[in-house]
Amino acid sequence: MSMIEFRAVCKDYQGRRVIDTLSLTIEAKERVVLFGPSGCGKSTTLQLIAGFVTPDAGDILIDDEFVATAGKNLREPGRRGVGMVFQDLALWPHMTVAENIEFGLRAKKIAESERKRRVREMVDLVGLGDYLNAKPGELSGGQQQRVALVRTLAVAPRIVLMDEPLSTLDEALNVQLRQEILQLHGDLGFTLVYVTHSRDEATALGARILYFRHGQIDSTAS
Ligand code: ADP
Ligand code: MG
Secondary structure (H helix, E strand, C coil): CEEEEEEEEEEEECCEEEEEEEEEEEECCCEEEEECCCCCCHHHHHHHHHCCCCCCEEEEEECCEEEEECCEECCCHHHCCEEEECCCCCCCCCCCHHHHHHHHHHHCCCCHHHHHHHHHHHHHHCCCHHHCCCCHHHCCHHHHHHHHHHHHHCCCCCEEEEECCCCCCCHHHHHHHHHHHHHHHHHHCCEEEEEECCHHHHHHHCCEEEEEECCEECCCCC
């Protein structure tokens, strides 16, 4: 049983093909990197997995079930078990660390005692146990990125999509956060699809690297 499957997926914008007959299979708990230059369709591929973008042709399956087909989303984003982490964090500035992490749990109507337990688990995973009541503005950039990571992970998504989440960080912090992402993946066991145009990040994070070019996987690249 595969976690994510694309069958000859195409997506056009203004008559231009940005995803071109893309087929791929990602297994449960795999750690896959989509690597390639700007504009080659990496982010669009994540949007297709998440369900924010609908394919113009082909099929997308999650857990062997059709979630999208040509021109039609069959399962809405909120019901795909997918979490996303972006480059710009979009933490709520007026909320504490705890409230930021709890936000998605509330939306899922998880009971308060379980919410508290999960918030505690998440901050402990990234060493921020002393910062539950801090506001994002009081944290360093690295700490804020850690909050953004575990905020997404708190709802226990089965698939986690990361779109260049570390590209604004300095080199030392970038290297450190890579290790923490690997650790989180090992501890929590989600399927990770990680997008980057950095070869170093791709090598560090990808158990498998898919080389993207012009909306396709370039099987000759390495
Ligand atoms: P990457 O993430 O690899 O840099 P994208 O998937 O963001 O690439 O974009 C692939 C191509 O599709 C680019 O040429 C981009 O300009 C175009 N594109 C992406 N999203 C849209 C959109 N919503 N409307 C029009 N063109 C888009
Ligand atoms: Mg992109």
